[in-house]
Amino acid sequence: MNDEHKDLIRTIQKIYPRLSKGQKLIAEFISNNYDKAAFMTASKLGIKVGVSESTVVRFANTLGYDGYPKLQRELQELIKTKLTTVQRLEMSKGLFQ
Numbered sequence: 001m002n003d004e005h006k007d008l009i010r011t012i013q014k015i016y017p018r019l020s021k022g023q024k025l026i027a028e029f030i031s032n033n034y035d036k037a038a039f040m041t042a043s044k045l046g047i048k049v050g051v052s053e054s055t056v057v058r059f060a061n062t063l064g065y066d067g068y069p070k071l072q073r074e075l076q077e078l079i080k081t082k083l084t085t086v087q088r089l090e091m092s093k094g095l096f097q
Helices: 003-018 021-037 042-049 053-062 068-082 085-095
Strands: none
Touching (some): 003 021, 021 053
16 A cells, blocks of 8 residues: 555544544544445435535545545545455455454
């Protein structure tokens, strides 16, 4: 995984204390489920964590992205570069616990 993508999760962790309650929910979901979040629209992600779509968009802006689609693309890149077969297996095990 290259540093740029690792930095996304690191950035989320770094700004976490300054986030609103709703944004913290998004941050936690993305940190733990970025593989799923990468393919969710802002609206679906909002519904999943219980916040408005605009909160999801503001979260992306807070991270320095010009809108949620840019954050979503970054998450998709993160999956492409990070996941090995073993990690995919470990992740799927986590889904069924």
